[in-house]
Amino acid sequence: MAAVSTPRPPRPERLRIPGEQLLLAGLFLYVLVLVVLPLGRLFIEGLKQGEAGEWLGVVREAWAGRSFGRAFWNTLVAAGASTLLSVVLGTGAALLLRLTDLPGRAALMFLMLLPMLIPPQISALAWIGLGGPSSPILGLLGLAPPPGTTNPLYSMGGIIWVMGLEHAPLVLLAVAAGLASVPRDLIEAGRIVGARPARVVVHIILPAIAPSVLAGAALAFVSAIGNFGVPALLGIPGRVTLLTTLIYQRLNGFGPSVLGEVAAIAFVLVGLAIAGLAIRTIIQRRSGAAIDRTGPIADPFALGRLRLPVGVLTWVGVLLISVLPLLALIATALVPALGVKLSLETLSFANFAWVLSGSAMVQRAFVNSTILALIASAICCIVAVPLAYFAVTRRNRLAQLLDLLSDAPYAVPGTVLAIGIIIVFLPPLPVLGFSIYGSFAIILAAYLSRFLLLALRPVAATLRTVDPGLEEAARIVGTPPLRRLWHVMTPIVLPSALAGGLLIFMSAFNELTLSALLWSTGTETLGVMVFFLQYEGNSPAAAALATVITAAVMILALIVDVIGRRFAPGVVPWQV
């Protein structure tokens, strides 16, 4: 059996002229223009000499400012504290859901992963609706803060809370995967020598999954560093500036003239993200050797008499965290105007009617986001299939390098990528002679850069599991390479590419971070629209729009889920 599963890797086949080389050249151009140039130029721009000609003047100037210092500190505090919250929630949930016989574990898992499907700005909006003085839900209970006071979410604490919840699923997934790889024998050996379940958890299971917890924490930290939606909606009104919102405010206020300065600020974001990802990589390398065998998954511990109280507590907690804010969002959308108390008499669908057909700008945003998401997912899929084929199946060196580089735009914070895109596309395009800055195309360019990975990873993962014999058999019967790609490999990876494309559509459809820096009048996206409606003080309309977007994303997630389970196991991020 082992002999069958480890076939000799086929010798890389030399590329033929001209179809294949043209295709590869196209892929190279794609990655060069959309990945290498934006991130490379960002560095060059930030490292420029200052106005007085001193070395690294731009960086020195940018980093010396008081607002930078405060934002840097705030970012560290917010990311650190929210990571702590994510770790506590994610690890606790993973232990409860994977190790005990709690009632309704599958449903609880779904609810705990829900925040992953909801973009940060909508989560923030939901919590604003839940926690503010005009909260329809707290109002019903008589618990709302007194009218006229500031929403308690508009604070560092609010940012930490919402980001911590938003990123808890990342820790949950990492720890759940870690738990699944703890051999059952280790747990049973502990019980045989007399350790009760609680002590088995503390002395055996927790040390065994520590690497997974740390890896999940690193991921949550990197996500928190790059988060824009939460600090934008909670921090800007609360006057708590983080690095991402500082960059946004600078670019928004002063335009492209401050590109050098924001590039220098962006370095810090990149540095923090790299530090987090490096820690994660080191942990994963190290922990590979620690547990050398995977066996059957351990039976859940029986909670016994505690099953009911723990079950009720968990359900209440999860419903409060995952479902209540969404109910608040819907309730806010049903309020006819800000400040009106929600009741059966006052309830109104006017806000939904307005966002769906009452505002030309909102409708334009619907059209823009849909078209952008469609084009981005289609192009990314079309690029991902041949790139993965050349990199994985044909083991072409250049394609492997391009594949590696495609990680970067997704790993760096979106704000950083947006700055790089502006730097590259602000000057007029060569030959064509016009600039795409301020147009639809620059947002598309940013999406094509950022989301390529979401299609590339599932396709490459599927190709890695495909028997190389399929490709070799086609070679033996004389099928030319591009035909092999089209007739043999493409049908095999189609479900994965489709799942990846839908993930891209979901991500692009309610994207805010990139478009917030790249939009202009006429090219508003839905993310920007929600942000601005809320910014203008039209919370009910923002909530209604957010509800519609969330519903659309949920339906898409359902489709992705089905495709993933049926046709492409292991490619959907939330399926463990």
Place this chain on the structure above:
Amino acid sequence: MASVDVIAATKSFGKTPVLRGVDLAIADGEFLALLGPSGCGKTTLLRLIAGLERLGSGEIRIDGEVMEGPGRFVDPEDRHLGMVFQSYALWPHMSVRRNVEFGLAMRGVARPERRQRVASALAAVGLTGLEDRRPQALSGGQRQRAALARCIALSPRIILLDEPLANLDAHLRHAMQQEFRRLHRETGTTFVFVTHDQSEAMALADRVAVMDKGQLQQVGTPEALYAEPATAMVAAFVGKGALLPVAVEGRSQGGSLSITLAGHRIESRGDAAPGPGLLCLRPDDVVIVPANFPGSLPARVAEVSYRGGHYAVDLVLPALPGHRIEASMRHAPQPGEAVSLQFEGGWVLAAPDAVRAEAA
């Protein structure tokens, strides 16, 4: 030190029955091997004794005290047993010393005594000096010893071993077998040892319990299993017995059985009633004589292979197509050569129902 009683135990995984009514009494201080092909339920039976699985129905007692039965279940941590896992299950984040010490700490043993018991357990298995190693830094045999030390440090009343030698090479396996015998002698603890290797079971155990398809086939000393197998399965699984259809004629005055094998009358031993039966023949029960020797059964040499010191000779009987007999010879005959067979010994079993139906 303790006795174990398994009474009418059944167990299913989903709809698949794994144990179908097992009764087994293990005596205090005994070394019992549970032997059977993979999937026969032997590991499940061991895990049931440990409390790692729950019974479908039946009862398990240790020292007469009910561990599991109607309305009662004692958690594995309260059974005071030791267990050595096939994977060894050493905790990867603890040193060898911590691995051994952990159980003592869980049982509330005071620190000075703990230290002393860890030292003597590691000395008993010859691991002194490797206390601070992590399990990953040990060889396979050392891991096995560490797992054993972890088990004996607690002085459990029973030690359960789940194919503990399966991951070792032949040489180490032999050394560890002697180690198990020595520890059993020195501690006097009851050992229950699961294996699919009949020679290992025979070499180690006082008694062997042979299982097949969730049922006990026979429990007895290794000698009894070999010489007097109770069922066709035991005869075939232990000691490579050939099974030939015979007709049992009756018992003679001397106590031996008169049987006919392919029209050829022989005397053998066994406990079958007159009617169709099965003759179990071991290689040393068969004597090869020249062809057409008076009072012998004609046969033909099918295959010859050298086994170091003797040749294993595979024989076919023209009178009984489809059956093969193995014999042992000091000189190699030619494949295809016609010979004749005489039999010394053998054991006659009552034929299973399927064979009876065929004969009728």
